[in-house]
Amino acid sequence: MNINLKVWRQEKDTKKGAFKTYRLQDIDPNISFLEMLDILNNKLIKQELDPVAFDHDCREGICGSCGFMINGQPHGPKKATTVCQLYMRSFNSENEIVLEPFRASAFKIIKDLSIDRSSFDHIIYAGGFVPVNTGDAEEANSTVVEKANADEAFLSAACIGCGACVAACKNSSAMLFTAAKISHLALLPQGEPDKKERVQKMVATMDEEGFGACTNTGACSAECPKEISQENIARLNREFIKSQL
Numbered sequence: 631m632n633i634n635l636k637v638w639r640q641e642k643d644t645k646k647g648a649f650k651t652y653r654l655q656d657i658d659p660n661i662s663f664l665e666m667l668d669i670l671n672n673k674l675i676k677q678e679l680d681p682v683a684f685d686h687d688c689r690e691g692i693c694g695s696c697g698f699m700i701n702g703q704p705h706g707p708k709k710a711t712t713v714c715q716l717y718m719r720s721f722n723s724e725n726e727i728v729l730e731p732f733r734a735s736a737f738k739i740i741k742d743l744s745i746d747r748s749s750f751d752h753i754i755y756a757g758g759f760v761p762v763n764t765g766d767a768e769e770a771n772s773t774v775v776e777k778a779n780a781d782e783a784f785l786s787a788a789c790i791g792c793g794a795c796v797a798a799c800k801n802s803s804a805m806l807f808t809a810a811k812i813s814h815l816a817l818l819p820q821g822e823p824d825k826k827e828r829v830q831k832m833v834a835t836m837d838e839e840g841f842g843a844c845t846n847t848g849a850c851s852a853e854c855p856k857e858i859s860q861e862n863i864a865r866l867n868r869e870f871i872k873s874q875l
Contacts, residue, residue, distance in 0.1 A: 631657050631723035635670065637682055638730035643738045649728070659719040663706065664689060664696060666718055683741040689714040691855065694792030698743040699730045704794035704853045712792065712855045732797035736804070736840040749839040750791050750807060756835035757828035758811045760820045779817045786813040788856040795850035795858075801842030806850040808836045809862035816869050826873035833870055 632655045640647025652670055661669075664686055671681035685695040696713040700706035706716045721727060731739055736749040775783075789810035796802050812829050815821030821828070844863060851860045 631659050631718065631721075633657055633666075633718075633721065634724070634726045636726060636728045637742070639680075639682070639742055640731075640739050642741060647739070649730075657718055659717070661718055662689070662714060663700075663716040663718060664714050682743065684743040685745070686714060691715045692790065694790030694855075695747075697732060697792040697794055697797070697855075698745075699728075699732060699797060701728050704732065704797045705792070705855050710855055710857050712790075715855075732793050734793070734796045734802035734841070736802065737793060737796065745793070747791065747793055749841070750793065750804070752839055753804065753808055753832050753835050754811060756831040757824075758815070758832065760815060761824065762820075773819055775818060783814050783817040786810045786817070786858065786862055789814075789854075789858050790856060792855060794853045794855060796841065798849040798853035799842065799845055800847070800849070801845050803844045803850070804836050804839070804841035805844040805863050805866065806854065806858055806860070808832055809866035810858050812869060813862040813865045816865065825869065829866065829869045829873050833866070 632653070635652045635654065636649050637652060638647055639650045652674075654666065654670060654673070657666055657669070664684075667682060667684060674681045684698060687693045687695045689696070691712040691714060694712065697705055698713060700713070700716075705711060705713050706720070708716055708720055729743060731737070731743045731745050737745040737747060740746055787810075789807060791807060793807075795806040796804050812832055815828065816825055848860055851858060
């Protein structure tokens, strides 16, 4: 298959960027999207041109680092799929494919498709953990957790922090990400002792990092590759209100 790529190129956040067009021919439809970008970069390097910068690590849909916009959609056209899990057979020969980074004031562009997601890290640093005593680990079955809560906590913990929810939201809200991290611990007895302080600190940090308010449109959960539920946002709101009482 032959494809036409329209890729956002930007040297760094303080420089102006622009789209540049590239053509690739005889691409195997069974290779992954990132392998296709590897082919493009090999071609650019042979021409002594600057390769396209993009984030990736595990290439197994686990780490979330590979996220960027494909034809206006975070992670591309396939539902519940990260970019690294996307294959070229999802496109037709001679398609034009537009690539650009996630757009949000809290996500500074490092270069091309690569962005700085450290604002997510700052939210986690604020309270996305539980205090524990060092030393011997407790017996795993010593703390009883209701199955319904354990299942919900597991689903919330599936969030990989890719930023698709922020990119999909017209207000660039990080509510789904923050809510998933708060829900994960709020549902477990280990998170009970400091849950009031946790939700206040994480929400405050989210605002300080420059993320917008929730739009309630559901675009975040619709584009989430791990299908994190909006119920987490409702739980965050409840936890935040209770923490104020």
